Amino acid sequence: MPADLLPATQYDPAHRGGTLRLAADGPGGTIDPAINYQSEFAQLFTVTYDGLTTFRKARGRASDEAIADLAEALPEPLDGGLTYVFHLRRGIRFSDGREVRVADVVASMRRLFIVHSPTSGSFFGSIVGADACLRDSSHCTLPGVIGDEAAGTITFHLTHPDADFFDKLAFPHASILPADTPLHDLGNDAPPTTGPYRFVSYNPNSQLVMERNPFFHVWNAEAQPDGYADRIVYTFGVPDEAQVTAVENGQYDWGFDNIPLDRLGELGDRFTAQTHIEGLYAIYYITMNTRLAPFDNVLVRRAINYAVNRHAISILYGGTAISQPLCDMTPPGIAGHVGTCPYTKGADLDHPAPAWAAPDMERAKQLVEQSGTRGQHITLIISNRAAEQAMGAYLQSMLTELGYKTSLKAITNDIQFNYIQNTNNRVQIALTDWYADYAKPSDFIYDLFSCTSFHPGSDASINITGLCDPGIEALMDRAGVVSVTDRARGAQLWADAGRAIQALAPTAPLIQIDRVNVVSKRLGNFFTTDLYHLLFSQVWVR
């Protein structure tokens, strides 16, 4: 690590102060941390809210680990992994001055079911009583979460062991909010925070302003370190091209959106010192609706997997320096990565290749012919960001070559991810990305393909494919249980689940991506974590 980069545990007060200026094309949606599922705002929540656990605020792989945050320590599992007893840390206050109490924790867990948090089923469905809350949120009591104010403990009872429970609690959806937080989507009104910053104002049409939380104190610098900048101002409505120019010119310190392909060369040439490549657990993939024609036919889905030129997608993202072809939904670096490629030239499901080599258009066309779907109309939904538009144009060309009448529909990035989840929109096929919520296979396999993640008619239905296969479901459940006691064996089972999903091909994994960050000249202590990217509290501007 260069000498001028400080870990979160070594705070340098000499750099304290100033305003961090951020820019994005659009806002990240609701500011309710229990509901928002956009990485744009997850970055903000990680410096404003805290859960019982959090991911370590450190650079690189160390940041993948869940550690205690508002809890005093990570509890040992009891009853064979069915019970966890957390001790709430004392003396922590919300930004309105009230102390964080056990009742706040219990209410926050219950609230995430009542407000239909997107991960209420996939992350927290194992809590006793969660199934009833998922069926009827208006009468949710969640008996599996029991608070004891006098003892300062919160006890979680699970229906089955969950090896990733601490990771899930570290996600912003499980942020601890005051017990009297309204039981609906808060929209533009942020609840009081516990982290180093609080929200001052949020106007989705213009900007979001954060200032220091006057009641914040550091209780564990690895969990929630103090911030450097006094204010953080996030301006919306700055297109991706303009973001790059503005950051180069020092008008903003960082831009959220991916760098357009045509600007990468310029950054590599002229702004090398301000440009950082950040490794991610993130992928691009095509999601196909297994309940709508023609993708209700597995032959068509396999044809798409054979036809897609992953190298072309990599080029359109920015080249092999920042992306690699991907054949399964779990990227390298995550346990359970399958690591073989059945859909490439010269390979099949029984004889997968060790890596992706080239598309097999002939095989793909044969499969389309066999399916009898040639000539059908397909609408591909993409977001309106530059990279996705370029990839979408390529995919439209590929689908047309396969014999489909293909329309391309670009939707503003603010709503595309939610739009493609809602079954009412009858989305056949879409291009999307997935950034890890936590660095475990369940986040890529279970969350995206389990029956519990499929909610018809909801904008929060992460299982976009609609796949609900009993065999795969059982395999994933088993992988989750085994991982509690044997991570290695669990990883093998997750890989088995990944292979079973590959066979049904509800998605076409495309590329694993890194992120290119360009920052202003004045921004120092460039600090990224694997899961939340640039950590706004740890960069300084003076």
Place this chain on the structure above:
Amino acid sequence: MMPLDATILSPSRLALRRLRRDPSALAAIAVLALVTLACLAAGLYARHVAHTDPFTSDVAAAITLHGQLTDIMQPNDNPLHLGLTPIGPTWSVQYLLGSDPQGRDVAARLLYGGRNSLLISASASLLCIAMAAVVGILAGYFGGFVDAALSRMMDIMWAIPVYLFAISLSIVTVAQDLHLGPITIASDNLILPIVIIAIVYVPYAARPIRGRVLSLRHAEFVTVARSLGVREARILLRDILPNVAPTLIVLAPLVMALAMLAESALSFLSIGVQAPAASWGTIINDGQGLIYTRPMVAIAPGLAIVVTVLALNVLGDSLRDALDAREGDR
């Protein structure tokens, strides 16, 4: 005194003769013919010369250039190895003008795009002139309430900025297919930009036509026809329309020039011709992000628009001069 031959030739022959003697008109016609022929030969060029499919994305391909295998998308030579740039003009048969961001041959797309640009602008121009003729003739001939109603409608349309009006109509139709009773028009159907552009320029063309008809309706031959009991429809078709025809002919290339600019603007904004089809406007849009590294992608269609629009305007001026009865034979 008019020259002797001018008194013998019919007005149309006289106009043709004037046109033939106008070097500007001949140059404009030659340019338009050349552009049209080149665009009509787009398929031949793509298949037999460039050996490319200009509608298929080909970013991962390579071509043999000067004996060497060359990637269409070329890695940038910078310390971070970031980004790729499409191949520039090769000045050889393949990728003559370079590649667009999807690895497609710009020269081939330029010719195919020209087809759409010419087809849309010519069709929109004809449709616009036809609609404007109906509106202008009815308003000018009948006057009174008909004139007031049609003229105010034109005033309202004219009060809305042309591009804003066209963009509004386009966004509605591009967002989803248009359903007109049992008929469904796909959002990528070229009929939509043709109709939209035609509609927005109707007021532009209808005004001079109405003005011409206003002067014609009190002409002697019209008064005589009326007094003889000739039906109004027959007067409009046999007496008014032929006398308005020169105005329509003069307006046609001018409206076509405006239509071409409007089509390019709409396509540039992604609400005209839809991908993977091309028009000169969409190609400029494709080249927008490459303006620093591969300017030819945007410059080539831009030049094509400039040259064609200029030729159409020059032709329009020449037609006006040739058809103007007040001018003597030059």
